[in-house]
Amino acid sequence: MKLAIGRMPHGQRNLITDVPGVRVGHTTIDRGDCHTGVTVVLPPCENPYAHKLTAASCVFNGFGKSQGLVQVDELGTLETPIALTNTLNVGKVHDALVSYMIDVCAKDGMKLTTVNPVVCECNDSGISDIAQRPVDETAVREAIASADVDFAQGAVGAGRGTVCYGMKGGIGSASRLIELDGETFAMGVLVQSNYGASADFRAATLPEGLAECDKGSIIIIVATDLPLSCRQLKRVLRRCSVGMARLGSYIGHGSGEIAVGFTTAPRERKGHFATIRTLDEDSMNLPFRAVGEATEEAILQSMLHAEADVKLNGERVPSLREYLDQQG
Secondary structure, three states: OOOOOOOOOOOOOOOHHHOOOOEEEEEEEEEOOEEEEEEEEEOOOOOOOOOOEEEEEEEEEEOOOOEOHHHHHHHOEEOOOEEEEEHHHHHHHHHHHHHHHHHHHHHOOOOOOOOOOEEEEEOOOOOOOHHHOOOOHHHHHHHHHOOEOOOOOEOOHHHOOOEEOOEEOOEEEEEEEEEEOOEEEEEEEEEEEEOOOHHHOOOOOOOOOOOOOOEEEEEEEEEEOOOOOHHHHHHHHHOHHHHHHHOOOOOOOEEEEEEEEEEOOOOEEEOOEEEOOOOOHHHOHHHHHHHHHHHHHHHHHHHHOOOOEEOOOOOEEOOHHHHHHHOO
């Protein structure tokens, strides 16, 4: 879907996978009253535990059940794929990532004794019977195995049962390109959208009563090949709130708003020391703008790719595309 958001150019796919080496995979579960799933964001290296990437997280509002963020912020590194799912499946997905990383490390002759999986969530209990917890290790491994640079958006994977601004939400993605000193870098964003009050939505006029308060959650994953320190990454992640605010969110009390980001820029290690090229602080405005624009567009893409749905109680969840068509 073509959108005109902001000033900066987007990458070839306009997806988080415009960052070289990054891949995304889904497993979608539709059986009985279960309409949920898991989405994984894979860093470029086959063994992220052996080749840790610089990373950071930013919790705008902590109404969430994510795992792994404490160590990410303490050490400034990512050592597993990032998985998104629903609230009550976080523990099962975490356990699945542990098993997966044990196998990955064993192939490299490494005995894994500690690992920090990153798992984030949204509550999809309106559309899916969340208490059944159907996302198991098989689903996680299928999502990892299916990961590719081209992937579906909308009501798939972890976004299968989510609702955004009272309309069908889901998985959405966008990217922006940054030109610096003759080099081109990509800033990619992927969201799992499940938040927002319809009366606050600024992209279209919506009927009252779809979602009366800003609650739910949004998870934002940021990937870039721009050389940034973990401190600079956290500064970038804070600007994801710009994209949320442009669409009307005030980051409500009952909503978990969390961003996790990593850079694929190389770290040169020699003995006890590591050399990391980092962006000059006076040049941070471009990545700030890029992540704000890409977050705003990724949220809209998550809604525009999602079809209308029905909640377990029979209430219809409309699609954003319906309202845009009505408004001409």
